Amino acid sequence: MTYKFKFRPYRRRFVRSLATSHGIWDIREGIILSLSDEVGSGWGEIAPISWFGSETLEQALDFCRQLPEEITVETIFSIPDKLSACQFGFESALEGLGSRDSCTDAINRVSTYSGLLPAGEAALEQWQTLWQQGYRTFKWKIGVNAIAHELKIFELLTHALPTSAKLRLDANGGLSYEEANLWLWTCDNLRANQESSPEIEFIEQPLPVDRLQEMLELNMCYATPIALDESVATLKQLEYCFQQGWRDIFVIKPGILGSPSRLRKFCQQHKIDAVFSSVFETAIGRQAALQLAAELSQHKRAIGFGINHFFEQEEIWLQSLWKDL
Structure with missing residues (x-):
């Protein structure tokens, strides 16, 4: 089974800066992705926080950019652990194809x-x-x-x-x-x-x-x-x-x-x-x-x-x- 794959990065500014012991956070960056087949589409999100333990945004973007326009289930479940936010985003989109929950x-x-x-x-x-x-x-x-x-x-x-x-x-x-x-x-x-x-x-x-x-x-x-x-x-x-x-x-x-x-x-x-x-x-x-x-x-x-x-x-x-x- 293959799925059409598309993605787009985003940037959102916080209304007020978020201060933590890690520093000040002003802008949330991530990636919205979609998987689609003849039945419909599923949406996923890759929202890394590298200073918290995930991959960086650039690593996630590099991974998305090297994928073809059509991908398989095997591709999704072979995403390495070092790309943990990508694992979540792609699996979520795949699950969304089989669920119509709002x-x-x-x-x-x-x-x-x-x-x-x-x-x-x-x-x-x-x-x-x-x-x-x-x-x-x-x-x-x-x-x-x-x-x-x-x-x-x-x-x-x-x-x-x-x-x-x-x-x-x-x-x-x-x-x-x-x-x-x-x-x-x-x-x-x-x-x-x-x-x-x-x-x-x-x-x-x-x-x-x-x-x-x-x-x-x-x-x-x-x-x-x-x-x-x-x-x-x-x-x-x-x-x-x-x-x-x-x-x-x-x-x-x-x-x-x-x-x-x-x-x-x-x-x-x-x-x-x-x-x-x-x-x-x-x-x-x-x-x-x-x-x-x-x-x-x-x-x-x-x-x-x-x-x-x-x-x-x-x-x-x-x-x-x-x-x-």
């Missing part, structure tokens, strides 16, 4: 969303807007500014948030071991007074990827859970961390993790506590990721796709891309 169908099968707050003091205002939109779980970036400053903002934020809210802290691997201990100790103290403060659900990736053993140790010493994120950016890394004994929370970013079919097999076999999360993809990649989240989420945690406020509305923008595909 993005709304996928959204309706997922329970709740976590809203992403901006780093720093801006979070003190942004949470109110998101709360009015229905969000009850929030993620706040830490490890961006000096820890003393962030702890002061954290105190203000936890006093401002309703007690029914949940808060996730995302360090993007930007803390030292001492800073991670201080954050976990602070969160444990807050958890001890749960009646008067929001729930601190977990701290996400406090230490760099190469310090898994220390995160395993920290996870045993504190009541506040740790979630792995950058450490499990690809399927190979996910399998490695599981083999090393990680049994707490895994943050899964389908858009860069790799093959959806292999991810399904892993999650169904091991029943991991997974939080599915966005890579700031368009509605095309988001639909495929949400369908995986709906299918594979075991613990009914809020999924990390509350990021629409970082972009302008995309419907007209996407329509202009589709004209050429």
Whole structure:
């Protein structure tokens, strides 16, 4: 079976720059692709984040450019692991050929969303807007500014948030071991007074990827859970961390993790506590990721796709891309 293959790169500017411990992110770049046969078309998205663990955009473009105008299933399933975002994009498009589910169908099968707050003091205002939109779980970036400053903002934020809210802290691997201990100790103290403060659900990736053993140790010493994120950016890394004994929370970013079919097999076999999360993809990649989240989420945690406020509305923008595909 062969499929006609087309692709087109895109660039989207964030409404506000995204600040993480990796730096400032202003523009989201990726690739929209289509596969078609005599019955219809399937759409996929390649949205790499090279500093997170996937291939670069240029590597993804090089791969697409060297493909012929017609490709086979064998071509899709032979994409190497080093092109994890390409694996996701091509398999998603192939699955889309056999499914007529809309993005709304996928959204309706997922329970709740976590809203992403901006780093720093801006979070003190942004949470109110998101709360009015229905969000009850929030993620706040830490490890961006000096820890003393962030702890002061954290105190203000936890006093401002309703007690029914949940808060996730995302360090993007930007803390030292001492800073991670201080954050976990602070969160444990807050958890001890749960009646008067929001729930601190977990701290996400406090230490760099190469310090898994220390995160395993920290996870045993504190009541506040740790979630792995950058450490499990690809399927190979996910399998490695599981083999090393990680049994707490895994943050899964389908858009860069790799093959959806292999991810399904892993999650169904091991029943991991997974939080599915966005890579700031368009509605095309988001639909495929949400369908995986709906299918594979075991613990009914809020999924990390509350990021629409970082972009302008995309419907007209996407329509202009589709004209050429």
